[in-house]
Amino acid sequence: MVKKFVADLHDLAILREIREGSKQSLRTLAEKIGIHPNTLMQRIKRLESEKVIIKYSTDIDYRKIGYDMHALVLVKVRKGVVGDYTQLVDIVHLPQIQALYAVTGPYDVVALIRAKDRDELAEVLQKMQKNQIIIKTHTFLVMHTYKQPYEFNPLL
Numbered sequence: 092m093v094k095k096f097v098a099d100l101h102d103l104a105i106l107r108e109i110r111e112g113s114k115q116s117l118r119t120l121a122e123k124i125g126i127h128p129n130t131l132m133q134r135i136k137r138l139e140s141e142k143v144i145i146k147y148s149t150d151i152d153y154r155k156i157g158y159d160m161h162a163l164v165l166v167k168v169r170k171g172v173v174g175d176y177t178q179l180v181d182i183v184h185l186p187q188i189q190a191l192y193a194v195t196g197p198y199d200v201v202a203l204i205r206a207k208d209r210d211e212l213a214e215v216l217q218k219m220q221k222n223q224i225i226i227k228t229h230t231f232l233v234m235h236t237y238k239q240p241y242e243f244n245p246l247l
Contacts, residue, residue: 107246
């Protein structure tokens with residue numbers, strides 16, 4: 092069970108501003124929020140220690156560096172193994188796997204894949220299908236993206 096963190100208005104403002112641009116200076120961020128930089132730094136450290144802020148990262152347009160294939164792969168696995176990470180460890184470690192989720196519904200797992208071209212995508216799918224617990228895959232190619240995960244910010 093996830094430990095619930097009670098955030099006040101300053102915490103939410105900090106999270107909103109960091110989510111929109113984590114490269115801004117503490118001084119600039121403190122001015123935007125209306126608190127002292129030392130207070131801001133303490134609050135950020137608390138948000139990090141409580142694992143509200145998990146990590147800082149950079150969002151990349153992978154198409155610009157040659158990863159033109161983006162696919163969603165629905166995966167059906169043998170009964171009794173959903174949620175058992177060890178059964179999919181070889182899939183998790185494929186570098187082309189951007190995300191891997193256990194889901195409900197007619198399929199058990201959804202994989203987001205980034206590949207340079209069709210050949211690389213086919214190679215990844217073949218590696219996935221060699222896993223003994225995978226019964227079937229169903230692949231969808233992403234043609235257009237209307238919203239990226241980094242655009243999600245319910246704190247606005």
